[in-house]
Amino acid sequence: MITSVSNPKVKRLLHLRKQAKARREAGLFLVEGEKMCKEAPKDLVAEVYISESHVGAGEVAGWGRIPVEILSDSVFRTVSDTQTPQGVLALVRQRERTLKEILSGRQIPLLLILEKLQDPGNLGTVLRTGEGAGVTGVVMSGDTVDIYNPKVVRATMGSIYRVPFCTVPDLAEAIGDLSARGIVCYAAAPTESLDYTEADYRGPTAFLIGNEGNGLSREAILAAGKRVRIPMAGEVESLNASMAAGLLMYEAARQRRKPG
């Protein structure tokens, strides 16, 4: 059992929890809690850490050949990112796709393109809702919040394992690439005239969602072929970014459920 926070493995966990750079270099990320650890694809789980008071109920044996370490409760609390740790966390290997891989399936593409989304909860919710709506994948600009940030991972509720995603260095270029493949890209902008429920999303479709504070950049809007607006009553200036993404994705899902 590891009882000291100066243990090298503990220090490594702390780095991986706090620093996107450390995660990127190691190709690993932290997941916490019974459900999130159990749902992780077994071939991607690198190491498991269990708190001393959580050991017992077959917790260790269940992981087979994956290395398991026991941490004292106080050390576990230190490495945990949550207020009330559930006593189990795993280091999971990162698995990012390429745009080509995301588009390789047979489904008519329904993509979400995120420009500089900054709030971890928003990105997590976008993945969770995206899986529910049946998206093909999520494309992110390089300056989007790190998808392996523990707060993002938690907010995905497991969708991070199942929704394919990729990061692109140049978003406008990626949008051009998608357009060339026949995917119609819609920028969500509050000042546009086309109501989002009046465009047809039954063909290959991508939605662009911008940063929480500033919306989409001019370049991204120009790169997108089309623009839609989510109507807002009252004095609302904008919707929450993940809410806007959810409304667009579910509108596409609605149209695809009832063809004709």
Added chain:
Amino acid sequence: MITSVSNPKVKRLLHLRKQAKARREAGLFLVEGEKMCKEAPKDLVAEVYISESHVGAGEVAGWGRIPVEILSDSVFRTVSDTQTPQGVLALVRQRERTLKEILSGRQIPLLLILEKLQDPGNLGTVLRTGEGAGVTGVVMSGDTVDIYNPKVVRATMGSIYRVPFCTVPDLAEAIGDLSARGIVCYAAAPTESLDYTEADYRGPTAFLIGNEGNGLSREAILAAGKRVRIPMAGEVESLNASMAAGLLMYEAARQRRKPG
């Protein structure tokens, strides 16, 4: 200028920030930031507090007859609920409606009924999105997170001033009351068979949204006349509560925009 955190006004601000009970007893709540303070209905603003480094640019004079106090920067940081305080906060009078008041307008009712919503961000987002979708009002069970919690207030982005809301002691009774007034109440439940986009919300409508962890209670589901399901692809077990609310409200708004 107030420079001590043991000043009675400062202590009072801290109580009002932290305790729902203190807010209820005083009938006041805290709002922070330039935009949120400026948007507050003037007749409801009781007191304004400005940090020493924020004073100057006509900040004090602009409040007219409303009492303004200057706080030293360090005292302001103590009372502020945000990481990077904007230097202005106001005490605003609570203004809750009755169910009857909410229904007194001419609009065809579109209500949101919340049972035991616990996450401040979710409640705030529900109000913000609800205003955008054009809801008549929001009805909350008594065990819903305090709507005057600073985190809720911030997440509403000002909608707390504009969307009418009320708290009811007995939710099932309130649902019965609404049904008796001809409002069709839809419980959102993932196991139901009716797709939420296939019900007709152009008449008087209310949507019931349950607690983040446990969903709606059996009593609430039974009290509601109808049930709908938001289809979910993949392995998603549920959507975020505010996302579910947003999708339902915007589907109603969509149907109401295009009659026939």
